[in-house]
Amino acid sequence: MTKKVSGGRPTDERASAALKTAALHLVRENGYEKVSIAAIAKEAGVARQTLYNRWNTKADLVLEAVFEQTGNYAAQPALEEDKRCRVALEEFLINVFEHLNKDRDTLCSIIAAAQKDVTFNASFYTHFVLPREKMITALLHRAQERGELLPDRNPEMISTMIHGAFWYRLLNRGALDARLAKDITTEIFERPPTSPECVAVGS
Incomplete structure (x- = not known):
């Protein structure tokens, strides 16, 4: 489900892990609908574009985080x-x-x-x-x-x-x-x- 950045290089696994951790934490605290892409990126300490380099939508990110933990x-x-x-x-x-x-x-x-x-x-x-x-x-x-x-x-x-x-x-x-x-x-x-x-x- 995770994408690659341009040029075919593997994505930074640390950034991916930080984004998934941040997404789960914020969604658990505030509910899915109240959590924005900007809030997730800020919580993870990465640029918003870094998130879009890996997932098309917030839903894709949250799903992958849940799937991984499952x-x-x-x-x-x-x-x-x-x-x-x-x-x-x-x-x-x-x-x-x-x-x-x-x-x-x-x-x-x-x-x-x-x-x-x-x-x-x-x-x-x-x-x-x-x-x-x-x-x-x-x-x-x-x-x-x-x-x-x-x-x-x-x-x-x-x-x-x-x-x-x-x-x-x-x-x-x-x-x-x-x-x-x-x-x-x-x-x-x-x-x-x-x-x-x-x-x-x-x-």
């Missing part, structure tokens, strides 16, 4: 042979929720901004939402291969529903915690068999 909270779930997939999913969700709670206001501001800009919306989905959907979908496919998840379940749809649940909680100020992570995994992995009464009614 790697510490939502890495690919470990799929060790001796770990049950439901445990791996629960741990993964707890880590995701930790990040969402830390940057709840920032992310809500970014989501709001994304609704006004189609290009920015696509970038947010491609770089932030989609990678986590793929991680969860892969984990659910693995669960099916190991017999932990019923073969008639749809991993892609389950992943979509999981994300719908916690994005809804995020935007509506609901709790994002270990209890929610446990409730989600319980619903997925402990679905009771269909009762004869239900089969009769639906037949």
Whole structure:
């Protein structure tokens, strides 16, 4: 996402790091909409043009800063042979929720901004939402291969529903915690068999 300066020379990593740190700090303190490019550049101690040499917009800068930090909270779930997939999913969700709670206001501001800009919306989905959907979908496919998840379940749809649940909680100020992570995994992995009464009614 970061650009190069003219002539193809790599950008100054120290300036990039300072700008990302400043952007996150100011957005967390004041909210996305109230933070200007000028304020970010001043906080980072660099010229405004230095920022534009690296990012096209404030949104691109803030997104990259958030994406970079997210790697510490939502890495690919470990799929060790001796770990049950439901445990791996629960741990993964707890880590995701930790990040969402830390940057709840920032992310809500970014989501709001994304609704006004189609290009920015696509970038947010491609770089932030989609990678986590793929991680969860892969984990659910693995669960099916190991017999932990019923073969008639749809991993892609389950992943979509999981994300719908916690994005809804995020935007509506609901709790994002270990209890929610446990409730989600319980619903997925402990679905009771269909009762004869239900089969009769639906037949």
